[in-house]
Amino acid sequence: MPARRLPTLEDVAARAGVSRATASRAVNLDPRVRAQSRIAVEAAVTELGYRPNRAARSLVNQEVDSIAVVVPEAEDRVFADPFFASMLASITQRLADSPVQVLLAMGQPGGRQKIERYLRGGYTDGAIIVSHHRDDDLSDVLHETKLPAVYVGRPYAGDVGIPWVDVDNRSGAALAADHLISQGRRRLATIAGPQDMAAGSDRLTGWTEALQRAGLDSGLVEFGDFTSASGAVAMERLLERAPDLDAVFVASDLMAVAAMHEVQSRGIAVPEQIAVVGFDDTHAAQLTRPPLTTVINPVGELAGRAVDLLLQLMQGENVDPVVLQTAMVKRTSG
């Protein structure tokens, strides 16, 4: 509740000596207003510090107002993983030219209710849910409120009636496997992501299938949780289990960078002795020495498609999930 009343269009009109209708037209750059009136209105706007009341405006125009980007993850997780920042930036950029606003809703696991309240509260016209995790209860809320929503990342629970966009994690992992095999690597390991997330299990599935097709042992698997620290630990275990391994596919760049450091700190040469391939193609992949060979996770396109899907959904159209194909960036680590 602001102390002083903000100037309204009525005030502007009075000061400019025109009617509210003309003031509205001038503010909205309607070409029918006489130059003289327009200038008067502009002056009044400046003098009064008038800013149109967005609520009133969108009430009349029935316009799409805002979409929420929901990140049901703990804050520290969001800090550490460039995926979220990147996603957010891409979504924002995609909507930069449109009048649609981007709302942000994050939530620590314990505070799921907050997000739920948020979605139920009619605070937004649509939602993009960005998370690796399964969100069963969130799906219920979305269903119940009929709020248009799109998942980024295939929901682990399977078809929940809400469209999603994702990269083809399975064939991406297979790409990495085939690449390493074609190099002549024969003792291959993987650091997989959490198996309760689609991205984690799909990448492991793709990897395993590819190794089996090639008749190679696919048993050398350790698991991480997509964090840097977990990557280092998993690599340590892998080296203990199989000191003779000659290649490792790591299910995320964040883990891959840590794993590579782990390998190098033991005096093992990358890629000569052990090839390292990551997944995501984050900025960090270019900064390591040697630069990291990795599978592209096209975050920008993912974001764009999610936005498109959501906008279509909000227009009442039906949409199907989108699966983006991926590719490898061959650098020098593997």
Add this chain to the structure above:
Amino acid sequence: MPARRLPTLEDVAARAGVSRATASRAVNLDPRVRAQSRIAVEAAVTELGYRPNRAARSLVNQEVDSIAVVVPEAEDRVFADPFFASMLASITQRLADSPVQVLLAMGQPGGRQKIERYLRGGYTDGAIIVSHHRDDDLSDVLHETKLPAVYVGRPYAGDVGIPWVDVDNRSGAALAADHLISQGRRRLATIAGPQDMAAGSDRLTGWTEALQRAGLDSGLVEFGDFTSASGAVAMERLLERAPDLDAVFVASDLMAVAAMHEVQSRGIAVPEQIAVVGFDDTHAAQLTRPPLTTVINPVGELAGRAVDLLLQLMQGENVDPVVLQTAMVKRTSG
């Protein structure tokens, strides 16, 4: 423009067999409604998938609706720097319990107009500007529109009539200097940030002053732009200029991590031969080997204070800039 009209409170009321007023009360949990009416309304809400129209609601309530977090930086910059993600998360968290929404506005340098249009367009009730850069033109817009706003990071231009929150960069840098000096280090260098940003120049000033107080040479300075790559390059130059240096203070952790890798890759021991101290205390500081000694940049508190200031401002109160004192985290790198 949605294909089908969304249900309004009127529809809910009709279906529930009550008046619009009662429906409104039921939706807003007014205790005066009879249980029977409330249940009927709730049923109607569910059946129709009713969601209150936020525009109409806030039009009536004159309520504070949203604040914008403005990041006038290129997208790739925002990706790479955990400061922004961290800031965003903290601000969101701070407002999680309030009905105030967080809007996101990022902008590549070329697209400053977009942000300007955004701020002018009355899309929001207040703004927190998060940037290291000077934003002279942004200040003008804020002045002109009288939009309540707070800067995170002291504006380089000096007093622009807009309050800000910042950490005491000068004394933070002095802390680092004194720490290194008290260890007996005598050949001290610094990798400074860009000098057209307050954070960059203040940290250098504090550093230089402290060295001079101790009667030490403060001429060993190289500059970076707060990115990882620039830190490595600056360190390289420093080692060329002064192979005998025994300590380096780096004006950001991102640069410090890169600088430390650079040092170590030459077989120089940290901290035995060269001590490395960073600034920010980001997550990455804990992951290096050895872990990085650094000056705390209390992002969470900065965010909280910025939000508080802005809310006060929006209530019509006058506020003063806030300067947060800082401290060092002594780990093992220096």
Add this chain to the structure above:
DNA sequence: CCGTCTTGTGAGAGCGCTCTCACGGTGAGA
């Protein structure tokens, strides 16, 4: 000199909601 068209403007409705005010119904107390 009259009708017609164009241009700029104002009056007023109405977007969906909340809140005030008034009122009918009920039960307690006189």
Add this chain to the structure above:
DNA sequence: TCTCACCGTGAGAGCGCTCTCACAAGACGG
């Protein structure tokens, strides 16, 4: 039996804006 308080409710105003419609004033052709 009547009064009065109180509870739950409905009618209706009005938030600030845009847009439709009507209309005045001039331009223009016949």
